[in-house]
Amino acid sequence: MNDDRRTGDHSRTDDASRTGDHSRAHGDRGAHGDRRAEEEGARSLTLHFEGRALPARPGQTVGGALVAAGVTAWRTTRGRGRPRGLFCGIGLCFDCLLTVDGRPDRRACLEPAVDGMRLTVTNPGEHPRADEEAPDADAR
Amino acid sequence: MPTPVESGTSELRDPRDPRDPFDVAVVGAGPAGLAAAVTAAAGGRSVLLLDAGERPGGQFWRHPPPAPGSAEGEDTVRVHHDGARFAALRRALAHHVARGRLTHRPGHQVWLVTRDEDGFLIESTPVHPGTAPVTRRARARALILCPGAADRQLPVPGWTLPGVMAAGGAQALWQGQRALAGRRVLVAGTGPFLLSVAGGLAEAGARVVGVWEAGSPRAWASRLPAVARVPAKAVEGLGHVATLARHRVPYLTRTVVREVLGEDRVRAARPARLDAAGRPGPAGDEVPVDLVALGWGFTPSLELPLQLGAATRLDADGSLVVTVDDEQRADIPGLWVAGEATGVGGAALGVAEGTLAGLSAAGRPTEGRAARRLRARIAAHRAFARAMHLAHPVPAGWSDWLRDDTVVCRCEEVDAATVRAAHDTLGADDARTVKMLTRCGMGWCQGRVCGLATALLASHHAGRAPTEADLAATAARPLAFPVTLGELAELGDEEGGFGGDAVGAGEG
Ligand SMILES: Cc1cc2nc3c(=O)[nH]c(=O)nc-3n(C[C@H](O)[C@H](O)[C@H](O)COP(=O)(O)OP(=O)(O)OC[C@H]3O[C@@H](n4cnc5c(N)ncnc54)[C@H](O)[C@@H]3O)c2cc1C
Numbered sequence: 001m002n003d004d005r006r007t008g009d010h011s012r013t014d015d016a017s018r019t020g021d022h023s024r025a026h027g028d029r030g031a032h033g034d035r036r037a038e039e040e041g042a043r044s045l046t047l048h049f050e051g052r053a054l055p056a057r058p059g060q061t062v063g064g065a066l067v068a069a070g071v072t073a074w075r076t077t078r079g080r081g082r083p084r085g086l087f088c089g090i091g092l093c094f095d096c097l098l099t100v101d102g103r104p105d106r107r108a109c110l111e112p113a114v115d116g117m118r119l120t121v122t123n124p125g126e127h128p129r130a131d132e133e134a135p136d137a138d139a140r
Numbered sequence: 141m142p143t144p145v146e147s148g149t150s151e152l153r154d155p156r157d158p159r160d161p162f163d164v165a166v167v168g169a170g171p172a173g174l175a176a177a178v179t180a181a182a183g184g185r186s187v188l189l190l191d192a193g194e195r196p197g198g199q200f201w202r203h204p205p206p207a208p209g210s211a212e213g214e215d216t217v218r219v220h221h222d223g224a225r226f227a228a229l230r231r232a233l234a235h236h237v238a239r240g241r242l243t244h245r246p247g248h249q250v251w252l253v254t255r256d257e258d259g260f261l262i263e264s265t266p267v268h269p270g271t272a273p274v275t276r277r278a279r280a281r282a283l284i285l286c287p288g289a290a291d292r293q294l295p296v297p298g299w300t301l302p303g304v305m306a307a308g309g310a311q312a313l314w315q316g317q318r319a320l321a322g323r324r325v326l327v328a329g330t331g332p333f334l335l336s337v338a339g340g341l342a343e344a345g346a347r348v349v350g351v352w353e354a355g356s357p358r359a360w361a362s363r364l365p366a367v368a369r370v371p372a373k374a375v376e377g378l379g380h381v382a383t384l385a386r387h388r389v390p391y392l393t394r395t396v397v398r399e400v401l402g403e404d405r406v407r408a409a410r411p412a413r414l415d416a417a418g419r420p421g422p423a424g425d426e427v428p429v430d431l432v433a434l435g436w437g438f439t440p441s442l443e444l445p446l447q448l449g450a451a452t453r454l455d456a457d458g459s460l461v462v463t464v465d466d467e468q469r470a471d472i473p474g475l476w477v478a479g480e481a482t483g484v485g486g487a488a489l490g491v492a493e494g495t496l497a498g499l500s501a502a503g504r505p506t507e508g509r510a511a512r513r514l515r516a517r518i519a520a521h522r523a524f525a526r527a528m529h530l531a532h533p534v535p536a537g538w539s540d541w542l543r544d545d546t547v548v549c550r551c552e553e554v555d556a557a558t559v560r561a562a563h564d565t566l567g568a569d570d571a572r573t574v575k576m577l578t579r580c581g582m583g584w585c586q587g588r589v590c591g592l593a594t595a596l597l598a599s600h601h602a603g604r605a606p607t608e609a610d611l612a613a614t615a616a617r618p619l620a621f622p623v624t625l626g627e628l629a630e631l632g633d634e635e636g637g638f639g640g641d642a643v644g645a646g647e648g
């Protein structure tokens with residue numbers, strides 16, 4: 001239920017792994033993060049995209065790392081089966097959705113790259129979002 | 141115990157306790173929001189600054205994360221423009237955070253704002269959630285919305301191919317994370333921002349094969365007085381021109397992208413000249429490219445002000461913006477709006493508006509000399525922005541370059557023929573009806589990308605000019621960002637509005 005103290009506390013302890021400073025976020029993930037700190041500025045992270053290893057730089061997002069590695073598309077549209085990748089680049093268009101370490105529908109352009117991350121293709125619609133399920137919402 | 145990331149007052153306020161709300165909440169930590177937050181804090185108010193971005197600066201002062209070992213806020217941040225002002229704002233931010241007056245909550249997107257007799261309720265979720273959905277609620281007596289804007293887009297054949305990007309997005313990839321989205325780049329659309337994007341990508345090492353500007357530089361000639369009021373803008377523009385000249389970037393005016401070609405990614409683009417009526421001529425020769433960066437100005441992000449029912453108007457660029465008074469107050473008690481959301485005009489204008497809003501929301505005098513200077517600066521920048529908008533309109537005949545199968549709504553893949561049929565065969569003559577009949581603008585992005593095109597096409601087919609209602613129909617979003625059913629469920633019934641259906645659907 002809507003227990004704000006709980007959600008508040010939860011956020012507080014969890015924030016470092018989700019928001020803010022990337023180096024702290026990585027640090028929370030253990031050994032990978034420590035290694036990153038030593039290899040300053042180098043292409044020191046490895047992402048696994050559909051079974052293929054891709055390099056990423058610390059501070060890049062998944063989307064940035066994909067396009068820098070020459071991958072321009074990773075999703076297929078539901079209706080016409082067309083390929084999509086980054087479009088707006090800032091988290092607004094949702095073209096760049098993919099599944100990150102099993103979490104579906106992440107925006108590649110916002111998701112910080114973390115060493116060892118597994119990226120798989122998301123098929124939107126498999127995970128309905130709230131406003132599709134709530135006809136009321138649109139009428140408001 | 142201080143939180144590791146969130147900076148500010150160390151004891152966690154119970155955000156739901158109406159006896160202890162923040163005095164002022166600010167949404168957006170771009171130029172406008174940063175200025176508003178530090179000004180309100182300097183005025184003695186307790187301030188919550190919420191921002192989807194991980195680092196302060198918004199779209200304008202985007203910068204890569206700090207190098208390993210150094211902290212955000214150390215003066216190592218190099219931004220492309222006006223860095224001194226940014227440094228001063230960040231210093232002020234750090235100062236107020238250290239004094240416990242300001243809580244900076246980065247990486248949180250606000251998806252719902254509501255108002256009751258005690259003030260505002262602000263619901264946010266982390267941009268990078270863990271596994272469990274978390275929604276955070278904050279209360280504030282006053283609210284300053286500074287949500288900025290997004291690249292404005294018009295559909296064109298082939299624009300859904302990978303390798304076509306929003307111009308600001310391509311720029312952001314480079315500025316924020318040093319990733320180049322292409323090697324042979326075409327920058328197209330309209331407005332001085334294209335020069336900045338082309339110059340930035342050229343400096344980054346891309347080969348910019350052209351800037352195709354739909355407008356004509358002569359359109360500025362009749363507006364020189366407005367330009368003269370903001371010399372810094374003219375100097376900035378000349379700087380971009382010099383950069384482009386150094387990289388030998390061809391700059392074509394009255395030229396648009398007629399179509400983008402490719403199978404699974406961009407291969408080439410074809411230009412067309414615009415005639416005097418703004419209609420595109422036949423397509424010219426293919427120009428090989430691997431990135432097309434498109435921008436038609438900016439669309440202010442109005443979902444939060446519209447959730448509160450703030451009054452709006454149409455600005456000189458045809459965008460829907462919030463109406464504010466000479467203290468940046470919207471027509472809702474306790475609500476201030478600053479930055480692009482009150483009219484696209486750039487970062488310096490945003491800082492001036494944010495400062496004024498911060499003063500006013502903190503109950504400081506807004507009549508003195510400092511406030512008068514702010515108002516003069518705002519007026520000068522508004523005049524400049526107006527000249528810019530009038531010199532760089534959406535071409536009147538833009539829809540001529542659509543083909544029947546050109547996708548208008550990228551999310552739902554609604555094509556131009558379907559939008560037209562909504563009028564021709566189903567009688568839809570406004571944007572809201574077109575949206576309902578075709579699902580144009582009802583996908584994941586909720587019309588953020590195709591909203592303008594949908595509004596323009598709906599009114600064009602109906603044989604009239606677009607109205608505020610057309611634009612509002614594509615700019616209003618019941619939830620500013622998609623949230624999970626779990627997050628909605630956490631709201632519980634007490635807020636009403638999302639009723640049992642939404643929650644039930646999730647649990648059923
Ligand atoms: C991709 C892009 C790149 C740009 N690059 C430049 C440039 O290089 N030079 C230039 O002169 N202009 C640029 N602009 C134009 C820009 O709009 C202005 O220069 C300036 O940044 C506007 O300041 P602002 O404070 O109004 O908004 P912004 O700088 O856009 O800041 C708004 C902030 O609010 C946050 N926000 C919005 N909605 C929510 C929400 N619901 N919840 C939480 N946070 C929210 C955003 O994440 C953002 O951090 C760019 C615009 C875009 C879209």
Ligand code: FES
Pocket residue numbers: 063085086087088089090091092093094095096097107108109110
């Ligand atoms: S590219 Fe638009 S949301 Fe990621």
